[in-house]
Amino acid sequence: MRLAFFVNAVETEIDEYTTTRLARAAAQRGHEVWYVGVGDVELGESAGQLMARAARAVFERDDTLASFMQRIKERDAEPIVLDDLDVLFLRNESIEDLQARPWASPMGVVFGQMLQARGVTVVNDPRSLGRATSKLYLEEFPASIRPRSLVTRDPAAIERFAAEVGHCVVKPLYGAKGRNVFLVEGENEANLAQLTEAVLQDGYAIIQEFVDGGENGDARIFLLDGRLLEHDGTRAAFRRVPTGNDPRANISKGGRSVPLEIGPAERTIVETMTSKLVADGLSFVGIDVIGDKVVEINAESPGGMQSVERLYDVDVTPAIIDSLEQRVASA
Known part of the structure; x- marks a missing residue:
């Protein structure tokens, strides 16, 4: 499988990112894995093909996330034909680019749609991702599961x-x-x-x-192909608890993660969302849940796998690579 991860910029990637774990899991299986930055694509001089200056991601025995990422950044960029990919995994964060690099913000969706039309499997589906990047997307789901x-x-x-x-x-x-x-x-x-x-x-x-219980944080639950993401019996979900007087539970704002037991409320939410997420081609998403309500859907570069691995001592990203392999095999 030829797989490329589309990111904001290769040089700003961090070894603890979910993207790094996904790339390592794919490379460890012997897949051909590349990193492509938003500004690394070219069109026009290769018979209409989309080209890219890409960094190869190669797994070596006993690689840590840090050593794996360090070699990616140290490699010289190589030209690749994006049309020849089996999978393009959109992992850029358009919101991050919106103010500093507005030209870069829409390009994942734009290039993703072009490659999808050329037969490449693109995750998540760029036709839906443009909508799902906005919090307005949550309003498309039944009122019973949202505030x-x-x-x-x-x-x-x-x-x-x-x-x-x-x-x-x-x-x-x-x-x-x-x-x-x-x-x-x-x-x-x-x-x-x-x-x-x-x-x-x-x-x-x-x-x-405001949903009752929100002052105690929220739950981040990962879904794969509309179902709870699981690997080796471990469900990819955790609770984010705010610290100090800041009510925001985001890990980036100092919140801490603790284990989460999936109960009836969470299962009902997932069952309610499954058919639409599958129909919209949003294969890998993270939902933020308080009580029996979804307060946010993260379809663009959802992160947090480092918390899952730290809490349960299991890397669940191989289950995502399994899904990609199955999609390519059946294409």
């Missing part, structure tokens, strides 16, 4: 929602890693105007009804 919400750029509408619903969360429609995520106590929130102004600087805002 009441409002998407708007009208500060007055946000104020009315807070007055009616009370305790709620306001955040950018396009955002990640806890940036500009604020708790609002209700209509009497003293800083509501300032919080709203900060969020609206990033475009549309989504304001969600």
Whole structure:
């Protein structure tokens, strides 16, 4: 299998990333694995083929994540024909590029759609990924599994929602890693105007009804092909607990991860989401759950495998490579 991971930039990849674990799992099986940065693609001088300056990822015996990634970065880039790939795995974060490199933000979806049309298997499906990158995608699922919400750029509408619903969360429609995520106590929130102004600087805002138990963090649950991701009996899921006075449980904001037991509420959520995720071609996603509600769907470069491995001493990424092998074999 010829497999390329499409990332923001090869030089900024980190060995602890989920992407590194995926690439190592594939290379360890003898697959031909490459890294391609957003700015490394070329079209026009090769009979219409999409080309790339790519870094080869080769597994060596006793490789750690650090040594595996170090060699990738040390290798000279080589030209490859992207049309000849079996799989392109989109692992770039468009939100990360949105402000500093706006030209780069849409390119994973753009190149992914081009290669998909040329017969390459692209994960996740770029036709759906453009929608799923936005928190608006959650609104396409049944109301029973998501909190009441409002998407708007009208500060007055946000104020009315807070007055009616009370305790709620306001955040950018396009955002990640806890940036500009604020708790609002209700209509009497003293800083509501300032919080709203900060969020609206990033475009549309989504304001969600606060789900009971949210103050204790959320659960990150990974789904593969619409089902709970499992490997060797271990389910890829954990709870993120906030630390100090910061209510955000994001690991990037200092939250810590603890084991999670999958119960009836989580199973109902997964069963409710399965058919749509499969129909939309979103093979590998992470969902954030509080109680019996999904508060966020992470379809673009979902991460957190380092927490799964640390908590359960199991690397679950081989199950994802199994899925890719099966898709290529049946194509």
